[in-house]
Amino acid sequence: MDQKDIENLRQEYEAASLNETDVDANPMRQFDKWFNEAINCKVHEPNAMTLATATHDGRPSARIVLLKGFSDDGFKFYTNYLSRKGKEISKNPLGSLVFFWGDMERQIRVEGTIEKLDKNYSEKYFHSRPKASQIGAAASPQSQEIDSREALEQKMAELELEYADSEVPKPSYWGGYVLRPRYIEFWQGRRSRLHDRIVYKKTDNKNWKIVRLAP
Ligand SMILES: Cc1cc2nc3c(=O)[nH]c(=O)nc-3n(C[C@H](O)[C@H](O)[C@H](O)COP(=O)(O)O)c2cc1C
Numbered sequence: 603m604d605q606k607d608i609e610n611l612r613q614e615y616e617a618a619s620l621n622e623t624d625v626d627a628n629p630m631r632q633f634d635k636w637f638n639e640a641i642n643c644k645v646h647e648p649n650a651m652t653l654a655t656a657t658h659d660g661r662p663s664a665r666i667v668l669l670k671g672f673s674d675d676g677f678k679f680y681t682n683y684l685s686r687k688g689k690e691i692s693k694n695p696l697g698s699l700v701f702f703w704g705d706m707e708r709q710i711r712v713e714g715t716i717e718k719l720d721k722n723y724s725e726k727y728f729h730s731r732p733k734a735s736q737i738g739a740a741a742s743p744q745s746q747e748i749d750s751r752e753a754l755e756q757k758m759a760e761l762e763l764e765y766a767d768s769e770v771p772k773p774s775y776w777g778g779y780v781l782r783p784r785y786i787e788f789w790q791g792r793r794s795r796l797h798d799r800i801v802y803k804k805t806d807n808k809n810w811k812i813v814r815l816a817p
Pocket of ligand 1: 647650663664665666667668669679680681682685686687688744745
């Protein structure tokens with residue numbers, strides 16, 4: 603594609619607006635409202651979110667993971683604790699999430715501290731997944747260099763045989779995390795780049811302050 607064509611790619615946003623007076627005092631209830639609206643608008647994979655982590659000395663990395671639950675505690679997702687993200691979180695628990703729901707002209711940014719979920723909680727979720735996904739999680743040393751796709755498929759086939767008639771045990775290195783937010787920003791696209799940005803900042807252990815940022 604021509605560079606000029608890329609420069610000229612832009613969208614005028616006019617679907618909705620967001621006001622300090624409209625939003626819920628609690629950001630997780632506001633997230634719930636927007637999440638339900640995303641589902642009703644049939645946004646493709648509304649629970650796909652970019653998760654950014656960083657090494658202990660601040661080198662960032664980002665990838666998509668799936669949101670698998672949220673509550674006043676925070677945002678939950680599942681992964682391999684020995685993956686790149688898992689290793690980074692173990693040394694530096696600060697993380698951030700971004701949701702982009704383009705059809706709704708919305709973005710949500712979240713920042714906070716990431717903690718492992720209770721093992722029993724992860725266990726329960728692991729066994730609720732389709733058996734093939736459970737075996738896939740056990741077969742894949744996520745983020746490690748591997749010899750070939752064939753080696754991975756071979757491992758999968760071995761485990762399918764091994765657990766043909768029994769439950770797949772949850773690998774000790776697989777489980778959930780919760781990102782406990784201290785900052786949540788709701789972004790609504792508006793005309794002429796004058797977008798709405800409403801931010802919740804945690805002021806102490808339970809109270810949130812709501813402010814508006816310039817777009
Ligand atoms: C739509 C989508 C959903 C994904 N969901 C997850 C997930 O829930 N958990 C996960 O570990 N990886 C998920 N992945 C794969 C990650 O993006 C990434 O490749 C993997 O977690 C390894 O990341 P890391 O090497 O930075 O740890 C998903 C990828 C996509 C595109």
